[in-house]
Amino acid sequence: MTKDAEYAIEVVKLTKRYGDLAAVNDISFTVSKGEVFALLGPNGAGKTTTVEIISTIRTPTSGKLMLLGMDVTRQKSGIVPRIGVLPQGFSSFDRLTVRETIQYYSRLFGTNTDIDGLIELVNIKDKAKVQYKKLSGGLRQRLGIAIALVNDPEVVFLDEPTTGLDPRARREVWEVLQGLKNRGKTVFLTTHYMEEAELLADTVAIISKGKIIAKGSPGELIENNTNYLVLTLRCADNKAFEIVRKMGFEPVLNGNKEIRIRMEHKDDVQKILNAITDAGALYLGLDVRKPNLEEVFLKLTGEALLSDPVVERGVV
Amino acid sequence: MNLRVVGANLIVKLKCVWREKTTMFFTIAFPIILILVFGTIFMSQDNVGFHLCVQDLDQTTLSAKAIATLERDGKFKITRVDPAANVNQYVRENKVDLVMIIPRGLESSIVQNVTRKDPKAFVTITYIYDPSSSSVLTKIQILNAVLAGINQKLSGKSPVIRSAETSILTRKYRFIEFFVPGIIAMAVMSLSLFGTVNLNTELRQKGIIRKLSTTPITRTDWILSDILYQFTLAVGSTIAMLLVSYIVFDVRLNLDAWLPAFILLDVFAFVGIGMILTRFAREAQSAAAAANAVSFPMMFLSGSFFPVELMPGFLQTIAKILPLYYVNEGLRSAMVFEDDMAALRAAAVIGAFAAVVFILGIMATKWEEGQ
Ligand SMILES: Nc1ncnc2c1ncn2[C@@H]1O[C@H](COP(=O)(O)OP(=O)(O)OP(=O)(O)O)[C@@H](O)[C@H]1O
Ligand SMILES: [Mg+2]
Numbered sequence: 001m002t003k004d005a006e007y008a009i010e011v012v013k014l015t016k017r018y019g020d021l022a023a024v025n026d027i028s029f030t031v032s033k034g035e036v037f038a039l040l041g042p043n044g045a046g047k048t049t050t051v052e053i054i055s056t057i058r059t060p061t062s063g064k065l066m067l068l069g070m071d072v073t074r075q076k077s078g079i080v081p082r083i084g085v086l087p088q089g090f091s092s093f094d095r096l097t098v099r100e101t102i103q104y105y106s107r108l109f110g111t112n113t114d115i116d117g118l119i120e121l122v123n124i125k126d127k128a129k130v131q132y133k134k135l136s137g138g139l140r141q142r143l144g145i146a147i148a149l150v151n152d153p154e155v156v157f158l159d160e161p162t163t164g165l166d167p168r169a170r171r172e173v174w175e176v177l178q179g180l181k182n183r184g185k186t187v188f189l190t191t192h193y194m195e196e197a198e199l200l201a202d203t204v205a206i207i208s209k210g211k212i213i214a215k216g217s218p219g220e221l222i223e224n225n226t227n228y229l230v231l232t233l234r235c236a237d238n239k240a241f242e243i244v245r246k247m248g249f250e251p252v253l254n255g256n257k258e259i260r261i262r263m264e265h266k267d268d269v270q271k272i273l274n275a276i277t278d279a280g281a282l283y284l285g286l287d288v289r290k291p292n293l294e295e296v297f298l299k300l301t302g303e304a305l306l307s308d309p310v311v312e313r314g315v316v
Numbered sequence: 317m318n319l320r321v322v323g324a325n326l327i328v329k330l331k332c333v334w335r336e337k338t339t340m341f342f343t344i345a346f347p348i349i350l351i352l353v354f355g356t357i358f359m360s361q362d363n364v365g366f367h368l369c370v371q372d373l374d375q376t377t378l379s380a381k382a383i384a385t386l387e388r389d390g391k392f393k394i395t396r397v398d399p400a401a402n403v404n405q406y407v408r409e410n411k412v413d414l415v416m417i418i419p420r421g422l423e424s425s426i427v428q429n430v431t432r433k434d435p436k437a438f439v440t441i442t443y444i445y446d447p448s449s450s451s452v453l454t455k456i457q458i459l460n461a462v463l464a465g466i467n468q469k470l471s472g473k474s475p476v477i478r479s480a481e482t483s484i485l486t487r488k489y490r491f492i493e494f495f496v497p498g499i500i501a502m503a504v505m506s507l508s509l510f511g512t513v514n515l516n517t518e519l520r521q522k523g524i525i526r527k528l529s530t531t532p533i534t535r536t537d538w539i540l541s542d543i544l545y546q547f548t549l550a551v552g553s554t555i556a557m558l559l560v561s562y563i564v565f566d567v568r569l570n571l572d573a574w575l576p577a578f579i580l581l582d583v584f585a586f587v588g589i590g591m592i593l594t595r596f597a598r599e600a601q602s603a604a605a606a607a608n609a610v611s612f613p614m615m616f617l618s619g620s621f622f623p624v625e626l627m628p629g630f631l632q633t634i635a636k637i638l639p640l641y642y643v644n645e646g647l648r649s650a651m652v653f654e655d656d657m658a659a660l661r662a663a664a665v666i667g668a669f670a671a672v673v674f675i676l677g678i679m680a681t682k683w684e685e686g687q
Contacts, residue, residue: 052526055530056529056530057526057529057530077532080530080531080532081532083530084530085527085530087523087526087527087530088523089523090522090523090524090526090527091522091523091524092522092524093328093332093524094332095331095332095335095336096328096331096332100328100331104324104327104328105531107320107321107323107324108321108324108528108531108532108533109531109532110318110320110321110532131335147527
């Protein structure tokens, strides 16, 4: 308890069992104050279990949990006013308007919430008088975030805030989250979208089957776990594909005449492009990128991170 | 307890139900429909007199007068049987249970008896009846009473023994007046029980309960706000029921502080039971089924629709362990019999029950899901 200022969250050897299943299996990590921490993992990995234990909704089987210097299992009443939570799949009272909903939760905390400020922050001003029932998924999640902020918490827990949203709604939520980050809140985020983790998180912990299998900044994770580049050629013809294959690479044909090629050295890009041009083969566009967290996850676990068609990207 | 939190919850729940117009309508309408349907049945029963067949063999002014008296004083609905008919055959063919035969010579015998003071002149009225009918003895009793009255008047002596009727009720109540308090008790029970179960399972499914566990609200605040909310609805519904039964059936019941007191106890008891059911039924459907299993026997066995005294002995014993029985008893003691002591006894029983269930309800309420 002397380390009050050091970490926002400290988890040591946390385990949660449901019968024979260890939903969370002996995990340890720390979250610094003011950082955005993302727990990234596929369905059933143990994200919700972890976040709900830390945010006092569930109780752990074993392990030590400190939040803002307080023991999570023993000091719930001290912790509750200082955290804000958006549970997974949260919804609210159908017949209350946006404004009434925020007002209700702020009354529960008895805080002097700047309701208009919150409405502004999550960008739902024009829907303030609309009933919850009539809000789209993205607006509902933004309202959920606003509710999580009514007590001006130091640590905010958001369990899959963008799951099930279309890409545009997702981006709008990201903007709101970026705003939180700029306000210096500590944000604990769970997601199975690697883009989300990559874009928002300072630290990403990859969780699979109840275990944390890698942790670090998105850059570090990619750097430490991969050693290749990905070249994508768009609108390429078969001839180009053949040439690349003959050069000894393993091109993958991907839907719309897209060819993906993995390589270890930057110089290979130039070599491939020259060979294609020399042979008179065609392609209309190209892009070179580093591997993403999706690929890191695949490499670490041998499994794809998610099966959501909206964000799914073919993996090389 | 935190009044601000309780108030915030109460406002939210009232707003939500107010905006859910169809739910509102059916909650209020259901007990009123019961009152209208049963009220109509009881009222027509109250007004129908007994049916009586009379064969007048005398066919004189006096015999006609006697029949008119039966119609008026005995409240009989008279069917006149043709003097030429064979009564035994008539009874069988028309499936009537009683025919009264006024013999020839009624007028002449009476005239002889009264004006000539001849005590040997008399006349015999015959009843042809079906002993298997349940109402026939009552009819004969009433007929005998009316005939005794006529005899007495004719004899000109004033009666030595008179009777005075004092009902155990301070004034005469109709069955509908007995019925309305039972329906109030039942309606409040259903409102509280199903309201609590439905609301809480819905909120649990929506994740609102999980969210609430990360706010400072306590279980006591939560249940108290539910009780206040259900009480508000119950009072509204009771007012509607009383108004309808007053306007349609002219039902006037004694209204005093006992009424809100019993409504509150009713609410406390069944919100508590609702909380316990919500806790132990995982799915919304099984919670609703459990609520049905609790309320159904309660409705029929605790004397909401008809007096418990009409039921066989062992069912009466069962009735007396049902909490709703004491709400029924209490409300009737207060609203119909105006018996404060009886109301107090019922209040003590239901009050103790409500306190226990309320505490169990608080203990059963869990914010945390899937421990
Ligand atoms: N209350 C519970 N009872 C039994 N098993 C549970 C319970 N809650 C979670 N589990 C199991 O624990 C494991 C982890 O679940 P959890 O909900 O934490 O995963 P998640 O990473 O949040 O997945 P998702 O992306 O689907 O939300 C799963 O196998 C799940 O079935
Ligand atoms: Mg989850």
